[in-house]
Amino acid sequence: MLNDQAAGLRAMHANTPKGSMENKPVRVIAVASGKGGVGKTNVSVNLGVALSKQGNRVLLMDADMGLANVDIMLGLQTKYNLSHVLDGEKTLKEVIVEGPAGLKVIPAASGVKRMAQLSAMENAGIINAFSELSGELDVLLIDTAAGIADSVVSFCRAAQEVVVVVTDEPASITDAYALIKVLSKDYQLNKFRLLANMSRSTAHGRQLYEKLAKVCEQFLDVSIDYLGTVPFDHDLREAVQKQVPVTVYRPNSEAARSFNLMAKQVQGWPIPRGVTGYLQFFVENLFQSGH
Numbered sequence: 496m497l498n499d500q501a502a503g504l505r506a507m508h509a510n511t512p513k514g515s516m517e518n519k520p521v522r523v524i525a526v527a528s529g530k531g532g533v534g535k536t537n538v539s540v541n542l543g544v545a546l547s548k549q550g551n552r553v554l555l556m557d558a559d560m561g562l563a564n565v566d567i568m569l570g571l572q573t574k575y576n577l578s579h580v581l582d583g584e585k586t587l588k589e590v591i592v593e594g595p596a597g598l599k600v601i602p603a604a605s606g607v608k609r610m611a612q613l614s615a616m617e618n619a620g621i622i623n624a625f626s627e628l629s630g631e632l633d634v635l636l637i638d639t640a641a642g643i644a645d646s647v648v649s650f651c652r653a654a655q656e657v658v659v660v661v662t663d664e665p666a667s668i669t670d671a672y673a674l675i676k677v678l679s680k681d682y683q684l685n686k687f688r689l690l691a692n693m694s695r696s697t698a699h700g701r702q703l704y705e706k707l708a709k710v711c712e713q714f715l716d717v718s719i720d721y722l723g724t725v726p727f728d729h730d731l732r733e734a735v736q737k738q739v740p741v742t743v744y745r746p747n748s749e750a751a752r753s754f755n756l757m758a759k760q761v762q763g764w765p766i767p768r769g770v771t772g773y774l775q776f777f778v779e780n781l782f783q784s785g786h
């Protein structure tokens with residue numbers, strides 16, 4: 496399968512006018528959690544803003560089919576989403592909206608489910624649409640839905656990095672473990688990054704990471720790295736009410752400072768090499784896993 500994808504990618508390179516493929520690899524990061532309501536959308540949005548402020552070109556894809564969370568969190572009025580691209584009514588660039596600090600957003604919503612059920616022709620179209628963006632992006636962040644729905648699995652498999660958000664409550668810990676278990680046992684993903692959210696302190700977040708990582712590494716064939724801790728922060732709650740990311744609303748709040756630190760960490764992660772570093776690889780993978 497890997498070879499097929501590599502071949503497809505080479506063919507695409509061959510068909511692309513010289514110059515337009517001269518792009519850097521794109522970091523593709525899926526944000527997942529198992530349990531809902533633990534902070535995935537806030538993490539995606541604020542990590543996106545922080546990375547953007549630090550000079551990265553960031554695109555955030557709202558891959559939660561349930562509610563158009565990202566739009567609401569950013570107070571964006573969106574008219575179009577991925578389904579309009581699939582219908583051929585809009586180009587991908589036309590549905591992308593600009594959020595705060597230059598963060599770009601794809602309001603995926605109802606388009607996401609359909610993406611796994613496309614015909615080969617439609618696939619080719621959307622892959623080309625994404626490849627147009629290649630040279631214009633450094634990071635693609637994907638805010639996934641809660642649980643272990645097919646789409647969550649697809650996005651996690653296609654991404655290079657999976658950030659698992661967890662809070663210090665039994666249901667969140669159990670569900671994060673269950674998600675990591677399914678992704679590792681059934682889909683051979685073996686590397687995860689953990690983010691402790693709504694923690695009492697950084698030390699508590701770190702402890703939570705150590706506890707969960709130990710259990711995962713003992714019973715599953717995985718390695719879990721610590722991304723960081725976001726403390727419970729009333730400023731973040733207020734920011735959500737105001738529909739502004741806390742990194743913009745209160746840039747000096749504890750939460751905002753944690754997101755800035757994490758964005759620095761993300762930039763220190765190994766740069767994806769070879770075909771896996773290209774956006775087309777992500778999209779091709781997404782379709783493969785949907786079948």
Ligand SMILES: Nc1ncnc2c1ncn2[C@@H]1O[C@H](COP(=O)(O)OP(=O)(O)OP(=O)(O)O)[C@@H](O)[C@H]1O
Pocket residue numbers: 528530531532533534535536537538559564640641692693694725726727728729731732735750
């Ligand atoms: N660090 C934090 N401090 C205080 N409150 C927080 C923090 N992170 C998240 N919250 C609260 O939790 C709520 C849910 O967060 P968010 O919508 O980001 O979670 P989610 O995992 O995306 O939820 P869903 O599973 O429904 O998509 C926020 O509206 C906010 O009130």
Ligand SMILES: [Mg+2]
Pocket residue numbers: 535536537559564638
């Ligand atoms: Mg959400």
